[in-house]
Amino acid sequence: MDFFERLRHGVVVFDGAMGTQLQARGLPAGGCPELWNLERPDVVRAIHADYVAAGAQVVETNTFGAVPLRLGHYGLADRVREINVAAVRLAREAAGDRALVAASVGPLGQLLEPLGPYPWDEAYAQYAAQARALAEARPDLIIIETIADLNEMRAAILACRDHAPGIPIIAQMTMDRTGRTFTGTDPETAVVVLQSLGAAVVGLNCSVGPDALTGLVARMARVARVPVSVQPNAGLPLLQPDGRTVFPMGPEEFAAYGPRLVEAGASIVGGCCGTTPEHIRLLATAVAGLRPPRRQDARAEVAAFASRTRSVFLLERDLPMVIGERINPTGRKKLSAELRAGRLAMVREDARAQVAAGAVMLDVNVGVPGIDEAAAMAAAVRAVQEVADVPLSIDSPGPEVLEAGLKAFVGKALVNSFSGEPERLEKVLPIARRWGAGVIGLTLDEKGIPATASQRLAVARRLVDHALAAGVPRQDIVIDVLTLTAGAQQAGAKETLRAIRLVKEELGVRTSLGLSNISFGLPNRGFLNAVYLAMALGEGLDMVITNPLDERIMDTIRAVRLFLNRDRDAREYVAVLGKKTLVHSLEEARRLLDRPTGGPAPGPALPAGTAGDGPGSAGAAAPLSGGDRPIPPVIHGPDDPHGARKQAL
Amino acid sequence: MDFFERLRHGVVVFDGAMGTQLQARGLPAGGCPELWNLERPDVVRAIHADYVAAGAQVVETNTFGAVPLRLGHYGLADRVREINVAAVRLAREAAGDRALVAASVGPLGQLLEPLGPYPWDEAYAQYAAQARALAEARPDLIIIETIADLNEMRAAILACRDHAPGIPIIAQMTMDRTGRTFTGTDPETAVVVLQSLGAAVVGLNCSVGPDALTGLVARMARVARVPVSVQPNAGLPLLQPDGRTVFPMGPEEFAAYGPRLVEAGASIVGGCCGTTPEHIRLLATAVAGLRPPRRQDARAEVAAFASRTRSVFLLERDLPMVIGERINPTGRKKLSAELRAGRLAMVREDARAQVAAGAVMLDVNVGVPGIDEAAAMAAAVRAVQEVADVPLSIDSPGPEVLEAGLKAFVGKALVNSFSGEPERLEKVLPIARRWGAGVIGLTLDEKGIPATASQRLAVARRLVDHALAAGVPRQDIVIDVLTLTAGAQQAGAKETLRAIRLVKEELGVRTSLGLSNISFGLPNRGFLNAVYLAMALGEGLDMVITNPLDERIMDTIRAVRLFLNRDRDAREYVAVLGKKTLVHSLEEARRLLDRPTGGPAPGPALPAGTAGDGPGSAGAAAPLSGGDRPIPPVIHGPDDPHGARKQAL
């Protein structure tokens, strides 16, 4: 029975600590644990055998530090292959057909760029070296564990996928008592990023003991589409007067948490530092016959994106998602010049301002002709991450530019974009898949943008099929049905609206739109854009790439959210719009500003006989004059069947 | 074979003149033509027989002036019954089974109120007297002809429907060389009003000869759902030196127009003044075997409403239809006081201003507690007609108030409204049907307004079924799915939007919405209303009851029309919006107005770094700063596949 088959039948029990077991069996302080795979295979094999005898269904190899960098501390950098291969063999010998073998991969002990000095490429190379050895040794699983930096985990997962392909990966982060990794990643974000990167299981291990992990496991299980694992240490370590570290939690106490962890949603339980075969024996007994309840909530089903420290789930009630468009040199001479000069202050300021204005994702485009766009993209993505904790949309027609941005971004990004054009269809999807990103597909192909909604649906269907075939989950596929200019292509605006609805209904994917093109060449573009946005949102548009500094756009979104029942008790609308006085035209504003205040209302009264005094004419400036006017007696209130369609002021 | 069976097989030929034939056979100038039904039955019978022999398939009785008023000129007012009964008998005797008998009903020779002194009720009574006699005499058809006043025709049709029920009515107006009746009714409007009033055939007769009528018949045929008839006189009459009137067009010339009239869409041809059996013989020969081609255009299929002088067809390209809401005392203290005092100046001014602002229909509501609402409604409707030539929506919960308004309105109105409440369901529909009006049905019943869209659809289905059963054609049924207040009923706004689409898709009827209630109790109501309107129009809303003086509403409609491909080349949008500078908030306007002009653009520049300088940030005031900014080189233009979703300024 393979691992996933076992998972379908119940909880899978992993083994406990290796390091503390080795020390207990004679490994001197400062000795290299992994060297014992070669020098004391009997001890290592015995530890595995004890865990198997205790009931562990999976044993972890003695390879937690078996990367060149860490083995190098003991002068063993050139024995990576030998040590890893031996470790897997020893575990296999002990496990026989009674347990599976998971190869342990641990942290490098280095702080990666940009938080520390260690280059990501170097981290990747370290893990790749171990992965190559594991590819030869053929464990059943690879378990990357005790990782505190999401970026390091990305390097480890990609290295294992690249160099030990086909071996399922368990990705376990380690978090502190704040409920985050020490680089700020929360449980949900870990799940969002790691399952998208291809981890078959995500989880937590070590560090704060089973009690504190229970709540974090539950948070993971609620959003995960993959199984969740947890391997706590035996409580918080206590430093003894003699310098030794002691783990305070005995086997009974430890095992008692087993059912609670399963109840919280863990499918896989085991032990980390300080746990012994006895801990595992009692744990296995405690969880025998249990199955985790289904814990997933709506977030597990929808698209999610993440920065290192924040996840965004595309829940209906939070839509539309506003993607800030401003980090884009198109039509911005000053930004072009800055990017050309390699200056990023403006990028940072745009990022900061857009997030402050309500963007929940930022589009990053550095398309300045003649520059090294890939380098500029990486630099811009790094700069944005310094000031904004939102997920990014990496925006370029160039596959190598997209990849540079994805690599630089620690989180789960959106790739903007691919299309039915053969080159982009072939090159972009594998890159997005590799980096665990969602994709925006533009409904155009080598013949251009189809005229009708049903033709765009046909292109969209092809895009979705290709993305699914490339391994992008349906949730992560976003279709942009493209706005043409309403001034030039008369029928286009309507077809785009229809296409939004068709694509959602027929393909079940999210939709996005770059808004502003619709009004190209027409007067009062901002007004047109806002009206079109309201209509597009009515058709079901989920994401809009726009300028969040444009108050009209953001207020329109607030109004639409109210109408779509996504703004409970109109709180969001009233909080923002209650403080503003909206007007329609500059002429109207001039009239209002020229007039003295007419009463207690916070603004000037309307001239008599204009829009403001009609039956319910909530006209241009009705709140100025009519906001607190008493309801006339013929209206019984908004529920009154006749009054309902009158226009009570 | 009855009349309509004959019509299905080809053109039906009516007879020619009676009056000029009687004169030719000895009726002295100044003699009463209808008296000869009693005194010279042989002559009348002979004329009929001559026409039958000439090929007339329908002969018209000698009753053109057989109403009490006109017979009274000869002291024969008390012989209406006798004369009409004799006339039908004579025609029947001559026709045998070779021809059908149509009873002729002519004009009263009085100008009706409000254009003249003659009361509508008196006109109705005159026609009712003749109709009662005809009900006894049982002609196959009633032909009301040579009527120049739409209002008089309404009286005649209603009197015949009421007092000679079951006898099909042919309604023929007479028009002058301007292509209108002398009271201003055009051919399309005649069709719209008369077929809704229950005329089985509409047409033209007399007056300007067959040549000029050909084009008018064609106009009628393009919009009519009923067959069209035409009975020209034998050319424009010439007054002879001896005082006699001579009709210049001989039989050959007259008959040559026959095929042209059929080609123009007439199913029924005949002759009026000056035509003879010989005219009819040649005409019958000329049209033998012909069938009118199908001439109807899209207007024949859609709902249409009309004033006396203008028709409004609800063609897709002209939607939404704006119904002005301001003539409504709800929330307007001043208007309430005016109506209470019987003053109508404000009503007239509201009517004028709303039409000037773009209303194509006006809602009239006089719901002031304590007044005689029926009288007030009639007075208001009359006042509105003095200044506005648009169709009206007669708005009241009271059936008797609705009827007073419908009676006073010369045209085809909309009844606002009925609902699933038993009393309104039973009483309103027959009134609307009687007066040929369309109906707005509100989706509520005795249990109130249903919460969900599908429940409202169920009520709407019941409303439509009842309206159809009452004889209101599907085109004339409008459903208002009702806006609740978004502030109080969170889910309501979305359900209303869904209901619009459902009702249109499932029931195939037009939809209407009284808009303003949606924003009740919330800040910036005008803005909310406009956003909701854009969404509702996107769902397919056809008519909106709103304040056309509210520029934001009207501009939103212009923008939506552009997006729905109803504004060719954006002409309407650019014509209006090209002259305005729209802003979003008063605060923004204040900023703009405080700043000196920055360049050649007709307005102040935006502060740098705000919404105006983003990539395609067609933000709050983009046209001020960005309208003529050159397109940057990376954008190839709006057709460029990549540029299409960037935001070219």
Ligand SMILES: [Zn+2]
């Ligand atoms: Zn540990």
Ligand SMILES: [Zn+2]
């Ligand atoms: Zn005539």
Ligand SMILES: [Zn+2]
């Ligand atoms: Zn005649």
